[in-house]
Amino acid sequence: MAVCVSLGLMVVASALAADAPRALGDMKGNWQLFVDDYLVESKDNVSLVYHSFVKDERNPILVPDRPWEEDAVYLYGTVLPGEDGKGYRAWYHAYAEGEYRMLYATSADGIHWEKPSLGLVDYKGSKDNNLLFRFTHENHNPQVMHTPWETDPNRRYKLIFFEYGRTPPNFTVCGYYGMTSPDGIHWSEVTKRPILVDSPGDVGNFVYDSIANRYVGWPKKFAEERGYRRRCIGFTETTDFESWPETELVLTPDAFDDRWLTPADVAKGAHTDFYGLCGFVYETMYLGFLWMFPITNGENDGPCFVELATCRDGKHWQREEEPRPRLLDVGKPGTWDDGMVFTPNHPLVEGDTIKLFYGGFDETHGAGKARACIGLATLRKDGFASLHAGESEGTVETSLLDGTAGALSVNYAVRDGGGVRVEVLARNGSTVPGYGLDDCVPLNGDSVSERVQWKGLDTLPQTSAPIRLRFVMTKADLYSFNAGSKARVVLLR
Numbered sequence: 001m002a003v004c005v006s007l008g009l010m011v012v013a014s015a016l017a018a019d020a021p022r023a024l025g026d027m028k029g030n031w032q033l034f035v036d037d038y039l040v041e042s043k044d045n046v047s048l049v050y051h052s053f054v055k056d057e058r059n060p061i062l063v064p065d066r067p068w069e070e071d072a073v074y075l076y077g078t079v080l081p082g083e084d085g086k087g088y089r090a091w092y093h094a095y096a097e098g099e100y101r102m103l104y105a106t107s108a109d110g111i112h113w114e115k116p117s118l119g120l121v122d123y124k125g126s127k128d129n130n131l132l133f134r135f136t137h138e139n140h141n142p143q144v145m146h147t148p149w150e151t152d153p154n155r156r157y158k159l160i161f162f163e164y165g166r167t168p169p170n171f172t173v174c175g176y177y178g179m180t181s182p183d184g185i186h187w188s189e190v191t192k193r194p195i196l197v198d199s200p201g202d203v204g205n206f207v208y209d210s211i212a213n214r215y216v217g218w219p220k221k222f223a224e225e226r227g228y229r230r231r232c233i234g235f236t237e238t239t240d241f242e243s244w245p246e247t248e249l250v251l252t253p254d255a256f257d258d259r260w261l262t263p264a265d266v267a268k269g270a271h272t273d274f275y276g277l278c279g280f281v282y283e284t285m286y287l288g289f290l291w292m293f294p295i296t297n298g299e300n301d302g303p304c305f306v307e308l309a310t311c312r313d314g315k316h317w318q319r320e321e322e323p324r325p326r327l328l329d330v331g332k333p334g335t336w337d338d339g340m341v342f343t344p345n346h347p348l349v350e351g352d353t354i355k356l357f358y359g360g361f362d363e364t365h366g367a368g369k370a371r372a373c374i375g376l377a378t379l380r381k382d383g384f385a386s387l388h389a390g391e392s393e394g395t396v397e398t399s400l401l402d403g404t405a406g407a408l409s410v411n412y413a414v415r416d417g418g419g420v421r422v423e424v425l426a427r428n429g430s431t432v433p434g435y436g437l438d439d440c441v442p443l444n445g446d447s448v449s450e451r452v453q454w455k456g457l458d459t460l461p462q463t464s465a466p467i468r469l470r471f472v473m474t475k476a477d478l479y480s481f482n483a484g485s486k487a488r489v490v491l492l493r
Helices: 263-267
Strands: 031-033 040-044 047-050 073-081 088-096 099-107 140-146 157-163 175-181 204-209 214-225 228-238 248-251 271-282 285-295 305-311 317-319 340-342 348-350 353-361 372-380 385-389 394-398 409-425 446-451 468-482
Touching (some): 073 340, 088 140, 088 353, 271 305
Parallel strands (some): 073 140, 228 271
Antiparallel strands (some): 031 468, 073 088, 157 175, 204 214, 228 248, 285 305, 348 353, 353 372, 385 468
16 A cells, blocks of 8 residues: 655654744755655666865864964864854864863854953953853863744753763763853753763764754764774754753664775774764755764774765665765865864855855874864755766656645756756656646756746646656756745655
């Protein structure tokens, strides 16, 4: 029997009213991305192509230039736009003088950053610094969430940080501790200590999930995989910020992740770990920035770079197709980020562009003292991957779509002499009258949101029955489409 299952498979009670304000940095929307084959029923003469972030030539944009930062500032943290929609705010951390420190910075343009004097934490007899708070010398990894729907104004921001639990009397349990704030600067600890007990997961990324209305996190978790105890990815979710269940293992390195090993590498125990995963809601799905850690010496040294993962429920992740190109790579030898790169808990979308502030190191993980800074990289909106057609005509037919309505908009790029046309098909595969290929006005040029038109028609057919979209294109890349706020993939089981 056929059963209809909608995109977003969780059944979770909504914590928000329908008219609740959106969080800063929330990227939930109506666009359907061609980042994997979830949307695709069939394709012919097209290929899935991944695209990498482009680093800003002005990098690094935020550098360690204060005594309390020493030589290392990095972005295990969060960047959000200002509450007025202007500028940026960064919660980052440093490792200096043998301790972790959590810090705050602001920028009007994302390139030039200021480190305001917050007057909150004493550093060598002065509070003239940008330190946010300090409980112990091991507080780090500040994960900030904006939750403006909270009725208590003192809880409009949430922060999770990691603590090793080696500082009595108040910090004797290893795990993640919680804070709340009215403004993202003045923080108060919640009652429960910690909110998530997690002894091995000193790297974890947390966000508010606006699809399922819950808090979610992906802390590091260890597991035995093919002869090694490897860093892997755990998952935890809750609707109560102050109480998180134990993490469960959801993603481990596979054999292809060890493809780089030579017999000599194997002999010394080299293998690949996952250093972390930044998962987040993006339009109608979840994306993940997976931190790859090939351990080259068999102990604890190697570079870190970023690959893409995709997901529909926050828990069951799909890896890139082979050969798994890097979404964000380390820099060329001799550059400021040639050792490791790490990402914040989510990027930002501004108009046609995705902005990713990231941390970079000039040494590999076990190479010794490194200088760390923060940089900026950008990508076309929805531009993580595209379905690519060359000079020969290619076709893409989507899975059945339910709830389509209104205009059909497409994110695409066409090279000279190419084009994209769209045909609407009924469930039985026949063309819906008026929506054939010959009726479609070809799409040319380059647009992140172009409305498709058919002769005399500029909206999708009004029907309660599921439809398919058939894209026919040459010399073009197809990134995503928007078929209305209720459009969902129908999976037949």
